[in-house]
Amino acid sequence: MAKTRILAGGIAQESHSFNPVPTDRSRFSIRTGRDAVETARGTNSVLGGIVDAAEEAGAEVVVPTIFRAQSGGPVKDAVFAEMRDQMCDAARRGDFDAVVLPLHGGMLTPSLEDPEGALMTALRAIVGPDLPMTAGFDLHAHVTPEILARCDLLAGYHTNPHGDQGPTGRRAVRAALDMLQGRLRPALAAVHLPMLTLGNDRTDEEPLRSLHALARAAVEAGAAYDVSIFNAQQFLDVRGLGQWVLAYGNGAAPDALALELAQALWDERHALIGTYPPLDESLDRAARGTERPLILGDQGDRVAGGSPGDGTYVLRALLARDDLPPSAVPIADAAAVQACLRAGLGATVTLTVGGRYSTASPPVTVTGEIVSCGASAEVTYAGPADAGTRIGLGGYAVLRVGRVHVVLTEHPYSYLDPGYFRAMGVDPAAMGIVITRSGYHFTLNYAAIGDCVTVDTPGMTSYRVQDLPFTVARPFFPLDDLDHRPRLHVRGSGVP
Numbered sequence: 001m002a003k004t005r006i007l008a009g010g011i012a013q014e015s016h017s018f019n020p021v022p023t024d025r026s027r028f029s030i031r032t033g034r035d036a037v038e039t040a041r042g043t044n045s046v047l048g049g050i051v052d053a054a055e056e057a058g059a060e061v062v063v064p065t066i067f068r069a070q071s072g073g074p075v076k077d078a079v080f081a082e083m084r085d086q087m088c089d090a091a092r093r094g095d096f097d098a099v100v101l102p103l104h105g106g107m108l109t110p111s112l113e114d115p116e117g118a119l120m121t122a123l124r125a126i127v128g129p130d131l132p133m134t135a136g137f138d139l140h141a142h143v144t145p146e147i148l149a150r151c152d153l154l155a156g157y158h159t160n161p162h163g164d165q166g167p168t169g170r171r172a173v174r175a176a177l178d179m180l181q182g183r184l185r186p187a188l189a190a191v192h193l194p195m196l197t198l199g200n201d202r203t204d205e206e207p208l209r210s211l212h213a214l215a216r217a218a219v220e221a222g223a224a225y226d227v228s229i230f231n232a233q234q235f236l237d238v239r240g241l242g243q244w245v246l247a248y249g250n251g252a253a254p255d256a257l258a259l260e261l262a263q264a265l266w267d268e269r270h271a272l273i274g275t276y277p278p279l280d281e282s283l284d285r286a287a288r289g290t291e292r293p294l295i296l297g298d299q300g301d302r303v304a305g306g307s308p309g310d311g312t313y314v315l316r317a318l319l320a321r322d323d324l325p326p327s328a329v330p331i332a333d334a335a336a337v338q339a340c341l342r343a344g345l346g347a348t349v350t351l352t353v354g355g356r357y358s359t360a361s362p363p364v365t366v367t368g369e370i371v372s373c374g375a376s377a378e379v380t381y382a383g384p385a386d387a388g389t390r391i392g393l394g395g396y397a398v399l400r401v402g403r404v405h406v407v408l409t410e411h412p413y414s415y416l417d418p419g420y421f422r423a424m425g426v427d428p429a430a431m432g433i434v435i436t437r438s439g440y441h442f443t444l445n446y447a448a449i450g451d452c453v454t455v456d457t458p459g460m461t462s463y464r465v466q467d468l469p470f471t472v473a474r475p476f477f478p479l480d481d482l483d484h485r486p487r488l489h490v491r492g493s494g495v496p
């Protein structure tokens with residue numbers, strides 16, 4: 001018998017509706033063919049899980065292309081079209097038995113609210129209704145009726161912060177192989193909830209911990225084949241934004257389980273909204289002196305959440321005080337970097353930086369000395385998360401303004417590892433205050449050098465969603481007071 005072949009690939013990026021900076025092709029890492037398979041093998045990524053699970057089962061994975069970028073503004077239509085065409089060309093060759101897609105879910109293009117659904121629709125039109133097609137998505141995916149109609153089984157991460165990317169890919173492969181071998185006939189019970197989770201949504205804490213435990217117990221007991229609870233990316237102004245509970249049964253849909261989980265999620269909607277301490281509380285603490293640096297997550301300008309990374313709210317606060325220890329604060333500003341590279345190392349310059357795209361934070365004019373600069377740099381992650389990962393940076397310059405080190409970069413970054421600062425000549429362990437552009441993933445890799453606190457700041461990724469210009473996505477909780485009763489989604493129906 002010929003070896004089972006699985007077609008895998010696609011695009012993974014999380015978009016922010018209100019970030020005006022489009023994500024262009026240069027922001028993507030693109031891998032194709034054997035290179036894509038070999039670099040994914042053994043890694044804790046969705047594609048890695050797909051490759052490992054398939055190969056363990058004696059199957060082969062074919063990857064026409066995989067596009068990956070960090071969060072940001074909507075992806076240019078031409079980038080999506082290039083990926084889609086490559087996937088469709090491969091699908092037309094027809095030399096495979098199943099399709100398994102490693103996607104993020106929650107991407108936008110200027111013309112598409114649901115590019116993942118559009119990709120699945122295009123592939124379905126080629127492979128027909130009967131070929132198994134499954135997918136592995138991020139827990140923060142925006143799920144749509146189109147995706148549910150095209151995809152036989154959609155598996156989402158079970159953890160936030162995310163640690164089970166590989167196992168999610170394995171679940172998607174397992175379902176496809178079980179279908180191929182006639183062991184599985186997926187039957188979906190799905191419930192949509194018009195609500196957002198905002199800040200109290202770790203899966204290792206209540207209330208989500210108990211919901212996931214209930215789902216896991218149902219799967220272990222054989223009451224469901226696979227269950228996912230999606231907490232949508234909060235900054236998508238699209239129809240049907242909200243939570244989804246997906247429970248797949250074998251032959252019969254586990255309706256009661258999906259409704260029980262969805263009702264519990266709805267009942268906990270107030271508890272799923274968290275609050276963060278104000279910035280001043282941490283600055284006061286730093287002023288009193290701390291043993292280790294304070295590592296602050298700038299909640300309002302999280303590049304990890306799709307923000308432009310040029311917010312100046314924290315920079316202003318640092319410059320306004322003279323009682324603070326040395327600090328490092330990143331600002332993405334290509335023009336400022338170019339000006340510094342022209343002036344050269346050691347020069348003193350006056351520049352207006354940041355605030356070009358970020359809301360609630362105008363540009364700031366500073367005078368300082370260029371203490372480090374370069375046209376490129378390479379970050380090596382210290383870990384533990386992604387230890388050893390190497391990432392190339394574009395142009396950068398570090399401007400010392402009194403005790404504040406303004407880390408200027410051509411492109412925005414999340415600063416998930418101290419290696420970013422080190423790559424640009426700043427030792428974060430020698431600072432009293434270090435700012436990152438992440439909400440909680442940064443805590444994993446900075447715990448070794450400092451005390452991590454996420455602070456409440458205004459901006460595009462603040463959970464003060466009332467400050468954002470939502471129109472299409474409304475009504476949803478908490479912006480709207482809804483009298484809602486969870487009910488089962490009927491497959492084939494439109495927007496919930």
Ligand SMILES: [Zn+2]
Binds near residue numbers: 138139140162
């Ligand atoms: Zn996520």
